[in-house]
Structures are given as C-alpha cells and as structure tokens.
Amino acid sequence: MSTEKSSFVQEFEKKYVARLKDREFDFNVLSFQEKVDPKYRRAQIRYIGGGGTGMHNDQNVIKAEGFTLSTMLLPPGSEGPLHLHHDVEEVFFVIKGKAIALIQEKDGEEVYEIPLDTRDCISTPPGVYRGIKNHTDEEALFLVMIGTKKPQLPTYHEGSELEKIRIERQKAKAAAANK
Numbered sequence: 001m002s003t004e005k006s007s008f009v010q011e012f013e014k015k016y017v018a019r020l021k022d023r024e025f026d027f028n029v030l031s032f033q034e035k036v037d038p039k040y041r042r043a044q045i046r047y048i049g050g051g052g053t054g055m056h057n058d059q060n061v062i063k064a065e066g067f068t069l070s071t072m073l074l075p076p077g078s079e080g081p082l083h084l085h086h087d088v089e090e091v092f093f094v095i096k097g098k099a100i101a102l103i104q105e106k107d108g109e110e111v112y113e114i115p116l117d118t119r120d121c122i123s124t125p126p127g128v129y130r131g132i133k134n135h136t137d138e139e140a141l142f143l144v145m146i147g148t149k150k151p152q153l154p155t156y157h158e159g160s161e162l163e164k165i166r167i168e169r170q171k172a173k174a175a176a177a178n179k
Contacts (some may be wrong), residue, residue, distance in 0.1 A: 015062070015063070017062075018061060020095065022060060023047070023060075024046075025073060026043055026046070027041065029044050032165050032169065033081060033162060035100065036075035036165065039133075040081055042074045043073040044070050044071075044072055046061045047069045048061060048064050048067065048069040048070075049063070049064025049149055049150070050064070051068040052085065065149055066148070067145055067146060067147050067148065068144075068145065068149065068151065069143065071095065071141055071142070071143050071168060072132075072142055074142070076138060077135075079132070080133070081162060082102055082111065082129045083129065083131065083155065084128070084154055085151060085154045086155070088148045090123070090145070091123045092144060093120075093142065093143040093144075094117065095118070095119075095141045095143055096120065096142075097138055097140030099132050099135075099142060100113045100116065100133050100135055101113070101130065101132055106127050130156075143169060153166065
C-alpha cells in the first residue's frame with residue numbers, strides 16, 4: 001500500500017472529508033432564537049450540507065447529496081425550541097451528555113419529554129414538532145441528521161415570537177433576492 005497520496009486521493013479528501021479542526025462552532029446561525037430567549041443559545045457544527053438552519057452556502061462542508069449531517073453543542077440549560085419540518089425526518093443522536101427530546105403532535109397541546117443518554121437516538125418524522133433541551137450542568141453534544149440535501153426551513157407554532165421572526169426573515173430574504 002502506497003503512503004504517497006495520488007491526485008485522486010487528494011481531490012477525494014478535499015471533496016469528501018470534513019475534519020473537526022476545520023469546523024466552526026457556529027453560535028450565530030441560530031442567534032435570532034437566542035434573542036427571543038437566551039435558553040435557545042447553541043452552536044451548529046456543519047459537516048455535510050447546511051442542515052435545517054439554511055446555511056446551504058457554507059463552502060467548508062461536504063456537499064449534501066441525499067441528507068445533511070451536523071453536530072449541535074447544547075450548553076447547560078439550553079434548548080433547541082419546538083419546531084416543525086414539514087418535508088423531512090430529523091434524527092438526534094446524543095454523542096456526549098444527556099438531553100431531553102421534546103415532541104408534540106402537530107395539532108396537539110401536550111409536549112412530551114423523552115430522556116436521552118449518551119449514544120441514544122431519536123428519529124422524528126415529518127409533521128411532528130420536535131425540540132431538544134439540556135437539563136444538566138454539563139454541555140451536551142449531539143449529531144443531527146436531516147433526510148434531504150436541502151431541507152425547508154423549519155416553522156414554529158403559529159403566532160409565536162419565533163414564527164413571527166421566521167416570517168420576517170423569509171420576507172427580507174425574498175425582497176433581497178428580487179433586487
């Protein structure tokens with residue numbers, strides 16, 4: 001076996017290998033949520049595609065062809081708010097720490113909590129509200145996989161502050177695209 005890298009291997013690595021040392025812990029991508037409530041502070045670390053945050057222009061990720069994959073750093077006491085993906089399932093896999101998965105039927109009132117420990121996994125189908133929170137004193141790290149290369153941005157409960165902001169951001173993006 002050769003230890004010298006061929007041009008094929010060099011190009012393959014550029015296109016299909018994402019290393020932690022080259023990742024950004026992006027606390028800004030979801031900062032609009034944190035402005036609504038500081039408990040929503042968390043960081044996305046993108047590997048394949050932009051995930052559900054809509055960061056599809058990140059040139060430092062492996063191009064998504066069929067799904068997205070990122071990790072999420074959830075500081076103690078932080079929470080990913082309940083949100084809905086109409087078009088796709090979403091998987092949370094706890095790499096380190098503990099978390100509580102939140103689920104709610106689309107037209108339901110009750111929010112259910114499902115405790116997750118290290119290496120536990122939950123898959124949420126389209127049309128079910130989902131969220132995740134860290135109820136411990138230590139940070140939690142989990143993998144997030146979304147089953148399409150370019151998911152629609154999630155929605156939030158109708159009339160909620162996060163949904164109002166999502167709509168405003170969507171309008172601003174559309175206006176900028178029409179200029």
